[in-house]
Amino acid sequence: MKKSNDSIYDYIIVGAGLFGAVFTQQAVKAGKKCLIIDKRRQIGGNLYTENIDSINVHKYGAHIFHTSNREIWNYINQFADFNNFINSPLANYNGKLYNLPFNMNTFYQLWGTQTPLEAKAKIAEQCKKYDYITHPANLEEHALKMCGDDIYNTFIKGYTEKQWGRRATELPSFIIKRIPLRFVYNNNYFNDTYQGIPVGGYTPIIESMIKGAEVQINTDYFENKTYFDSLAPKMIFTGRIDEFFDFKFGKLEYRSLHFEHERLEINDFQGNAVVNYNEFDVPFTRIIEHKHFEFGTQPFTIVSKEFPNEYSKDSEPYYPVNDERNHTILGKYKELAKAYGNISFGGRLAQYAYFDMDDTIEAALEVARKEFKFIK
Incomplete structure (x- = not known):
């Protein structure tokens, strides 16, 4: 240079x-x-948001800012006002909706359990038959040993196989280091102190910076x-x-992603910002409805389907x-x-x-x- x-x-x-x-x-x-x-x-890179008729569309996938680092929170707040959006995604499996992350609401929807003791007992019962797995050889064995059949088959198997383009038995166990099981009725996906979406989207933040x-x-x-x-x-x-x-x-x-964006002339499509689709046979992993990030009241909506795929020279690299x-x-x-x-x-x-x-x-x-x- x-x-x-x-x-x-x-x-x-x-x-x-x-x-x-x-x-x-x-x-x-x-x-x-x-x-x-x-x-x-x-x-803006993958943070780029495009304002389409007053809806800020996350063109490269949903980005919810969250941190427990007060210094970082104060820093980013120099460039935008943040709303109080809380990330509470849903999971759709065979047409039934479940709350995420895995918490007491999820366990009630799966099994009808109402107390932490009941939910823990159900998970322990399902995990027990995998006690023989001492050194998991792949992601499937690791997940089954940690959470049992129902959680694995409903939420992890199909979604993960779509995300990585490989069967769970072909994926290394360390991809899922732990499975967060929360025994409280709380659908907040993040545990961080600070969370929100910048009012007006992310692009103005980058412009200011x-x-x-x-x-x-x-x-x-x-x-x-x-x-x-x-x-x-x-x-x-x-x-x-x-x-x-x-x-x-x-x-x-790398693994890559492909997005299909669509404007719908209805005021609400799914009632939530993010809905995951867990079945392997559904080609996309989730649908994002952008107006819900900023509590929009527009008479129309914009949704994005997210399709994982192999990285090529004509696509963007996302996941290492x-x-x-x-x-x-x-x-x-x-x-x-x-x-x-x-x-x-x-x-x-x-x-x-x-x-x-x-x-x-x-x-x-x-x-x-x-x-x-x-x-x-």
């Missing part, structure tokens, strides 16, 4: 998603000149890498780490495939990255990990803290 005394910018930020935007906000605050480039036609920087969208870094490298002495790279190194050790695997092969490849790329002292690799693609939004903000602020020695 270009030496500082010849530079046009102090930083090139590759990717206008959340990580890049947070770093940019801190860099501009520190008086640095920044150029952000992104290959998409809009800013990158104010003061130069932005070029519809611009692929790799199509003119030498030129962009020449513009600044330092870079924040949030794209695919394997692509940065020209796939030297092979390509990291955390198996031994990819872990080994990632380790080699991380070793290469250590030699690039003028480049910080951050975000879900550059770190090959699935992050919540608060984790992404915290990581970006940490990089900024090391660069600028302050945080606000």
Whole structure:
């Protein structure tokens, strides 16, 4: 990259998603000149929300902000007002609706149990026949041992197999590290202290964060890498780490998603922001009804069906495939990255990990803290 005394910018930020935007906000605050480039036609990465006739549509899937980190909550609230939305998804299995996460309402809907003791006894009864499994060989064995047949078959098996495109017996057990069973009547999906949706969607947040920087969208870094490298002495790279190194050790695997958005001329389609569809034979994993994130009262609605699929060059990489092969490849790329002292690799693609939004903000602020020695 270009030496500082010849530079046009102090930083090139590759990717206008959340990580890049947070770093940019801190860099501009520190008086640095920044150029952000992104290959998409809009800013925001997967957080991008499009306002369609007053409904803010989460174009790349539902994003509910939640955190127990007060510093992060205070930081994000600089850029938007948040409502009091509580994520309480439903699950549809064979036409019957169940509350999520797994809690006393769910257990009552499954078995008619009314007390925690009754629910715990039912789960223990179903798990007992799997006591012989001492070292689960796959996801199915791990889940059955932890929660028994009914919860596994109703909520986990079909949904997970659609999500990963593989049978549960072919998936490693560590994909489900634990199964959160809550023995209270509470449908709040998250346990975090703070939760909500930004009023007006996420795109205005990103716009506020990158104010003061130069932005070029519809611009692929790799199509003119030498030129962009020449513009600044330092870079924040949030794209695919394997692509940065020209796939030297092979390509990291991803699962992708496809969305079908539809406007319906009715005021309410499903009465809830998120409804999961658990049967394997239903091709999509969930339906999102966007107006419910902001308690909309419009006479129409917009819904999105979410279809998992294999990642290809024409789709977006979403979920890293955390198996031994990819872990080994990632380790080699991380070793290469250590030699690039003028480049910080951050975000879900550059770190090959699935992050919540608060984790992404915290990581970006940490990089900024090391660069600028302050945080606000």
